[in-house]
Amino acid sequence: MAKMISESFVYDLKEGCLCKILKYVKADSTLQFEIRKNYINIYYRGGSLIKIKEISENLYNAYFDKNYITSNDSEGVIIQCIEDIDSIEKTRKLIEFIPKIKQQMDFWMKLKKPDGGEREYKHIVAKENNSGNVGKYSDYFICDIEYTGHLNKEEDYKFDMIGVKWPANSKSRENNDSLSLCIIGMKHNEYEDFNITNYSSKIYEFIICEEKLNRLKEDIKEIYNIKSQLGLIYPYNNVNIDFGSNIEILFIFANQNPKHSKLNKDMENFRKTTVYKNLCNIAEIKIAKGSFMGYRLYDESLMKI
Template sequence: MGSAISSNFIKDLQNGGLLSELTKKIQSDDTLMLALRGHYINVYYRGGSILLISEQANGYAAKFDPNYLEEKSGGPNLGAVQAPGDCSKWVAALPALKEAMNSHFAAKRKSEREFQQLAAWENNRSVISNDTEYFITDIEFADRDEGARLDMVGLKWPSSQRKDETRCKPVLIEMKYGTGSYDGAAGIAKHITDLERILANPVKCESLNKTIEDQFDQLMKLELVDFTPHKKYGRAVVSGRPEVVFLLANHNPRSKKLLNIVNEIKEPEHFDLRFFNASFAGYGMHDACMLDLAEFKGLLQQLAS
């Protein structure tokens, strides 16, 4: 489950720390994304984990997923990060690791995960991220207690309320890529049912809010969110009724499959259901781009007519 990392871990990722070279690389490389996992971090490339760094008693263990290699040999063994210079070996290896992942994804595409990372980048770190109203704090967020996985979590901070950091709402985002992803065991209706159960629990909601707060705070400290806060900004506070957003990428407007599925959906009791309707093209997310259930049904009916 995604969560904030320890104070020592964050210090080692900041200037002068054992892992600071990796942070600088992520800051300057828009194809990489950092995800916080409590006692470890994932570095994502094209939606796949290119590097896992875990906290140890005497430093950090580093690992590349051998499943991305043609020959499952265990991946490069560049050692732990325990002294200045150890991190440099892994940073230097990143281009070769990217090539291995490019070859893997050419044969086994993971378009949904790749576009997840793109959406997170556009709202957190692109040239328009300071203008958006949604910030992504994690992708592939797993709740082991509930057996649930969320594509993205983050917060919504309306532009009209930017001088008040207590006006942030929790946001859970599900991405569906293409019409084949709309139904089945991981379809839209199933996600809504699962989230109704999870978000009915106030303790679970409070825990999720705290996680999002902590993640956003640490990403800000690592300069991995391109956002200009007001002069007296202290720390974002996440609270209120959750918003669940479905981000449907590359929908086929000639298909009526989505309309048939959405027509069977009822308004949820424990969260605000929204469907992202892009502002022209792109994944920059604004409140004005979010359609409620009735508005989305109306849009789909127009497309079908």
């Protein structure tokens, strides 16, 4: 299977010409780092801040999304691409653009998504479960956001988040194999356009396909290893995880009124469906409850449905 990003790409992020950008991301709690096929994506408030793509060994291009530019004056102009990044000096020049890009994105968010948007909250979940000395005590680590099957663009599936359940007790942390794969669906604020039965049906169709499930597991194992090497996820070193047969499907209904009539009715109807019964035969289905008003995921704060 082809690698997500090359070993030289990983090295350049750790110690080579891109090390300053990794350091910047780790120091800025508003940024989120994701690994894609042959490139990395740095997100801000759920939107794509910068893409850095490997052109050849130790040579990279950086891309900005011009759709976030809302101003017509010269102050609002940001170049769309910085080419031929092959040195720390060029990476520093890239970093100089970041505050301006963030400002442009803030303007765009204020106009288009004043409540922040669902993507922004997905990144908050990832940060709170992955980052630093606090994140390592979570029972779940978020490996990827909006997984689409990176190696096969013709596929039509997308999951909000993919996680790994690795309980925080010392005995479990001694074992890095037989971990549980966790497929996470998140709905923030507005629930009306979400259908839990349809969403769960797509998950079921995906995980009963052995080829797709195995590809997902291989992708996530590689992503976890790279992120851990880069100090972005526990245990912050070179670790190779593996999965057992357990699969969890976790729903996060963020900022929802617990008395929401449609949500409660949908949950009641979902339990009566064939999709629910079929899924229960191959996975555990859970809903996250509040963790003292935070987004960190603890096993005892999840309830089965």
